[in-house]
Structures are given as structure tokens and as C-alpha cells.
Amino acid sequence: MAPSLFAAAGGLLLLIAFSSAQTRGDNLGTCVPNDAFGKYCPTTCGVADYLYTYMPGVNKDLDDMQRELETITNLTTGAEETIVYMKDSTTSAQKTSQPDPYFKKSTNMLDDVLRFEKTIIAQEQQIFELQTLIASNERRMADLKQMSIELQQKCTEPCKDTVEIQTTTGTDCQDIANKGATTSGLYYVKPAKATEQFLVYCEIDSFGRGFTVMQRRRDGSVDFKKNWVQYKQGFGYLSPDDTTEFWLGNEKVHLLTASSTIPTVLRIELVDWDGNKRYADYTMFRVGSEADMYRMTYGYYFGGDAGDAFDGFDFGDDPSDKFYTSHNGMQFSTGDKDNDKYDGNCALQDGSGWWMNRCHAAHLNGRYYQGGRYTEKDAGEYGYDNGIIWVTWHNRWYSLKETTMKLIPLSRITAGGGQQAGVKQFGGLGDS
Numbered sequence: 178m179a180p181s182l183f184a185a186a187g188g189l190l191l192l193i194a195f196s197s198a199q200t201r202g203d204n205l206g207t208c209v210p211n212d213a214f215g216k217y218c219p220t221t222c223g224v225a226d227y228l229y230t231y232m233p234g235v236n237k238d239l240d241d242m243q244r245e246l247e248t249i250t251n252l253t254t255g256a257e258e259t260i261v262y263m264k265d266s267t268t269s270a271q272k273t274s275q276p277d278p279y280f281k282k283s284t285n286m287l288d289d290v291l292r293f294e295k296t297i298i299a300q301e302q303q304i305f306e307l308q309t310l311i312a313s314n315e316r317r318m319a320d321l322k323q324m325s326i327e328l329q330q331k332c333t334e335p336c337k338d339t340v341e342i343q344t345t346t347g348t349d350c351q352d353i354a355n356k357g358a359t360t361s362g363l364y365y366v367k368p369a370k371a372t373e374q375f376l377v378y379c380e381i382d383s384f385g386r387g388f389t390v391m392q393r394r395r396d397g398s399v400d401f402k403k404n405w406v407q408y409k410q411g412f413g414y415l416s417p418d419d420t421t422e423f424w425l426g427n428e429k430v431h432l433l434t435a436s437s438t439i440p441t442v443l444r445i446e447l448v449d450w451d452g453n454k455r456y457a458d459y460t461m462f463r464v465g466s467e468a469d470m471y472r473m474t475y476g477y478y479f480g481g482d483a484g485d486a487f488d489g490f491d492f493g494d495d496p497s498d499k500f501y502t503s504h505n506g507m508q509f510s511t512g513d514k515d516n517d518k519y520d521g522n523c524a525l526q527d528g529s530g531w532w533m534n535r536c537h538a539a540h541l542n543g544r545y546y547q548g549g550r551y552t553e554k555d556a557g558e559y560g561y562d563n564g565i566i567w568v569t570w571h572n573r574w575y576s577l578k579e580t581t582m583k584l585i586p587l588s589r590i591t592a593g594g595g596q597q598a599g600v601k602q603f604g605g606l607g608d609s
């Protein structure tokens with residue numbers, strides 16, 4: 178394309194040279210006809226006139242054209258250089274690439290674009306779902322904040338101890354009563370041998386007697402099938418209004434009974450399912466240390482109308498029954514600690530903890546039977562009499578409704594007119 182442009186430009190230059198020659202001819206003032214133009218053509222002079230007339234305009238036009246041509250030529254050169262450069266680039270790119278790299282590349286790019294589009298759509302969906310989640314979380318957070326505010330308001334109110342513990346303390350409940358306490362309830366006591374004080378229920382009557390309660394059965398709400406450690410430490414619940422069941426704990430009873438130089442009386446109070454009440458007192462009652470397996474000893478049956486079941490009972494099966502069901506001097510046994518006088522394990526068979534012999538005539542930690550009467554079948558796996566038993570009052574297939582075991586110094590048991598006063602002040606038993 179470029180060469181033909183140059184040819185056209187060359188032709189025009191020739192024309193310019195020709196017209197200059199004619200101008201020179203006009204200046205001579207002569208005109209020689211030339212037949213070479215033919216019959217109807219203008220004469221050479223006519224052509225010269227014409228050229229002479231229009232020459233300045235044509236010259237100018239020619240100059241303009243020449244300038245434009247030069248411009249075009251420059252532009253063309255630039256374009257050519259660009260093309261050469263592009264060709265070189267293409268060549269070098271082809272050299273460094275696999276066959277059809279651009280096609281492959283563009284196809285790959287198209288695939289990529291499609292994939293990105295899909296990803297973007299999926300991500301937009303995810304974003305939408307996350308936004309929904311955030312919204313619901315924000316609602317829940319608002320709810321929790323509200324709850325937290327409510328709880329904080331509650332927490333700013335000082336905690337109130339709902340259990341009232343009396344302020345008087347002493348070595349036992351009688352000591353506390355001696356100090357002027359007249360209300361039954363929860364007190365801290367610290368027997369002489371104790372290293373720290375502990376909580377007990379004190380039953381203080383109108384005669385100024387203070388009983389330290391060590392066992393309470395009332396309604397069967399506490400399971401007395403417990404192990405050695407539980408019987409040692411105590412279980413169940415102490416309550417200021419004497420409405421709950423508990424075992425104070427062998428260690429505490431040991432401390433209470435072993436610390437005093439004054440003999441301690443164990444008072445046992447019993448209620449049957451008809452509301453009848455009986456009691457039994459044992460003086461010089463004592464529970465040994467854990468080293469001696471919390472052995473229980475007493476001096477003698479001090480009195481009562483329930484009978485002396487601790488002394489054993491002749492059930493009529495064997496003459497040795499009474500000997501083997503007595504409790505004085507027996508060590509404490511639990512299902513996991515057999516200290517009894519039986520080949521088997523009394524506490525395990527009866528599901529309790531007690532001063533087992535072979536096995537018992539009295540069994541106040543036995544299983545609670547609603548209504549009292551029960552059978553071998555009711556007794557479960559072993560079928561032995563395992564209720565709450567005081568066999569000198571009700572037979573061994575009768576389980577008592579309520580029991581209390583409580584301690585008081587011997588010097589105070591007869592206060593207020595002897596044992597009859599004790600009957601009148603029958604604790605809280607049978608009142609419910």
C-alpha cells in the first residue's frame with residue numbers, strides 16, 4: 178500500500194514540473210498550435226491560458242496536498258512500525274507458548290469466569306444465610322442480655338439465709354440450754370474432744386432440758402441405705418423446724434458421748450402407724466472411736482415403756498436368739514464394712530448401717546415401710562426382717578412410722594418430775 182502512495186505523489190510532482198515549463202512559454206508571448214490535441218481540443222495556447230489563470234490556486238492546492246501526503250506518510254510509517262512491533266511480539270509469544278495458547282488461554286479464562294460467576298452466586302447465597310443467622314443470633318443475644326440484666330438485678334440483692342441458726346453455742350444442747358436458750362432449733366456445738374464445731378438439732382423443752390438429736394425418721398424421705406463413710410459423716414437434712422430425716426454421724430456421736438465425764442443417756446422415742454408413742458432410755462451410752470468401729474456400749478436400760486430391745490429377743494426359733502440379737506458392745510456395720518457376729522453380712526442383707534450382732538432385735542436405721550406391716554417378700558432379695566424394728570413393742574414384721582434417737586446428760590433426764598415429764602414432752606414425734 179505504501180509504494181503506490183509514493184507513485185501517486187511522484188506523478189503529481191511531474192505535473193508541477195510540466196506546468197512550470199508552460200508558464201515560461203507564456204512569457205514569450207507566442208503560441209504554436211499543436212495538432213497533437215486533435216481538432217476539437219483547445220489550442221496549446223488555450224491550455225497555457227487556463228494553466229496561467231488557475232496555476233496559483235492549483236499550486237496552493239498542490240502544496241496542501243503535498244503536506245497532507247507527508248503527514249500521511251509519517252502516520253503510515255508509525256503504523257508500520259506498530260505492526261512490525263506487534264508481529265515481533267506475536268512471534269516471541271508464539272515461541273514461548275504451547276500451540277494454540279491464546280485459544281486455550283481464552284477458553285480457560287471463560288471457564289474461569291463461569292466458575293467465578295457460580296462461586297459468586299453461591300457465596301451471595303451463603304452471605305444471605307449468614308446474614309439471617311446473624312440476625313437471629315442478635316435477637317438471641319438481646320434476649321440473653323435482658324436475662325443477664327434481670328439476673329444482675331437479682332444478684333445485687335443480698336442473699337438471705339433461709340435457715341435460721343441460733344447464736345448460742347456450747348459443748349452440747351444441754352450446755353446450750355443451760356446458757357439460757359429456750360428455743361428448739363439448729364445450734365453449733367463443740368464437744369471437748371472436737372477440733373471444730375458442727376451443726377446439730379437441739380430439742381429444748383420447757384424444763385430447760387436440751388436434747389442433742391442424733392437420728393430422726395419421720396416419713397421415709399431419706400434413704401438410710403448408706404455406706405461406712407456416709408454413716409461416719411452423717412447424712413440426710415437438719416432443719417430448724419424438725420421436719421426432716423437424718424443421721425447425725427458416728428464421728429459426731431462419738432465426740433458427743435466420749436467427751437463428757439457425766440454419763441450420757443440415749444433416749445429412743447418411737448411412734449407406730451396408729452399414733453401410739455413409746456420410749457426407751459439407756460444410760461452411760463457411748464459410741465467408741467472409728468478405730469474401734471464406732472462400738473456402741475451402755476450401762477443399763479434406764480427405763481421406758483417400749484421395752485429393752487437392745488438386750489436382744491427370744492424369737493422362739495432358737496434359744497441363742499436373744500444372745501445373738503443383743504446390741505450392747507456391738508461394733509457398727511455397713512454394707513461395705515462387716516463388723517457383725519454373723520457369717521454373712523447383716524448390714525448388706527438389711528440395707529442399713531447399725532450395731533449389728535447376728536443380726537438384731539432393734540433396728541432403727543432399717544428400711545421405711547409405709548403402713549408398717551411388711552413380709553419376707555417385701556423385704557427384697559434376702560427376705561430378712563429389714564424394717565424399722567423395736568421388737569419388744571411390735572414384732573419384726575412391723576416397721577415403725579417415726580423414730581428419734583437423742584442424747585442428754587444423765588443428771589438432766591429426770592428433771593421436771595421424773596420420767597413422766599419425758600413422756601409428756603415427747604419431742605415433735607407423732608404430732609404431724
Ligand SMILES: [Ca+2]
Pocket residue numbers: 515516517518519520521522523
Ligand atoms: Ca459378718
